[in-house]
Amino acid sequence: MVEISEKVLIEGTANGDEGAFKLLVRKYQNMVFNTSLGFLPIKEDAEEITQDVFVEVYKSINSFRQDASLKTWVYRITISKCLEFQRKAKRKKRFAFLVSIGNTSDAVLESKTIDHPGVDIENEERTELLYKQIDQLPDNQKIALVLHNIDGMSYKEIADTMDVSLPSVESLIFRAKKNLKKKMLHYYEQRL
Amino acid sequence: MKKTEDIRNEANKTLDVLGSIRKVEAPDNIYSSVMDRIQQEENDGIDYMQFMKFAAIGLLIIMNAISYISFLNEESPENESVSTTEIEIENLVSEYQINTFAYSDY
Numbered sequence: 001m002v003e004i005s006e007k008v009l010i011e012g013t014a015n016g017d018e019g020a021f022k023l024l025v026r027k028y029q030n031m032v033f034n035t036s037l038g039f040l041p042i043k044e045d046a047e048e049i050t051q052d053v054f055v056e057v058y059k060s061i062n063s064f065r066q067d068a069s070l071k072t073w074v075y076r077i078t079i080s081k082c083l084e085f086q087r088k089a090k091r092k093k094r095f096a097f098l099v100s101i102g103n104t105s106d107a108v109l110e111s112k113t114i115d116h117p118g119v120d121i122e123n124e125e126r127t128e129l130l131y132k133q134i135d136q137l138p139d140n141q142k143i144a145l146v147l148h149n150i151d152g153m154s155y156k157e158i159a160d161t162m163d164v165s166l167p168s169v170e171s172l173i174f175r176a177k178k179n180l181k182k183k184m185l186h187y188y189e190q191r192l
Numbered sequence: 193m194k195k196t197e198d199i200r201n202e203a204n205k206t207l208d209v210l211g212s213i214r215k216v217e218a219p220d221n222i223y224s225s226v227m228d229r230i231q232q233e234e235n236d237g238i239d240y241m242q243f244m245k246f247a248a249i250g251l252l253i254i255m256n257a258i259s260y261i262s263f264l265n266e267e268s269p270e271n272e273s274v275s276t277t278e279i280e281i282e283n284l285v286s287e288y289q290i291n292t293f294a295y296s297d298y
Contacts, residue, residue, distance in 0.1 A: 025222060025223045055233070150210065150213055
């Protein structure tokens with residue numbers, strides 16, 4: 001397959017060329033979908049975020065200054081959409097909880113917490129727990145951890161995406177892992 | 193001692209899961225869904241613009257009507273009420289005069 005340059009995709013999309021936009025979506029859809037799944041382990045949510053990301057790309061391509069690569073820019077939009085989605089989901093959950101106080105039915109609180117196509121069934125329970133603990137990390141630690149450990153990005157790529165220095169990324173990942181382990185030990189201490 | 197080891201083992205097993213999450217293919221319909229949403233948002237935008245246009249025209253009509261009514265009220269109401277009162281007074285006076293005239297005959 002002939003590799004079409006970023007410049008052609010950017011200019012084509014900015015000029016309303018649907019063919020260029022289609023190629024752009026095809027090029028990055030797996031990346032966006034998998035990163036979204038790294039933050040939210042529910043297929044439907046990740047699909048919705050992936051759509052949100054490309055709608056945003058389409059609408060803001062004219063304001064893309066090209067001081068970073070297209071890939072990095074798409075990554076940044078994806079991360080911001082994922083965090084926004086998580087915040088909305090938390091608000092919704094809190095509201096559902098408040099509603100359920102005055103409601104005798106528990107159905108309101110029941111919602112799917114994991115439906116990840118890349119997770120084996122025998123690991124579902126542990127993955128669910130893992131995601132819950134990752135979700136409690138500070139945003140910058142969460143981003144660095146997800147991009148490195150789930151998305152498989154290098155420290156350099158993470159530094160570019162998060163617009164921080166390489167040592168900062170190392171520190172963020174180190175602290176994220178340390179915090180995650182502490183949370184996990186605490187969790188099992190309560191249950192075993 | 194055994195419990196501490198169990199806790200550590202369980203925690204490590206769960207943390208290891210992080211490396212076992214596989215990458216997957218995105219659904220095929222992403223592009224068409226994105227285009228549908230863009231189209232929908234554009235239509236909503238057009239609908240919103242149309243609505244705003246009609247709302248602005250409606251507002252102008254209402255404002256014109258209000259200023260026209262105020263203009264009419266400024267022009268006529270006092271005169272009208274005065275003239276009504278004048279007519280009433282005139283009627284009363286002429287009735288009184290007729291009566292007075294009528295009684296004076298006898």
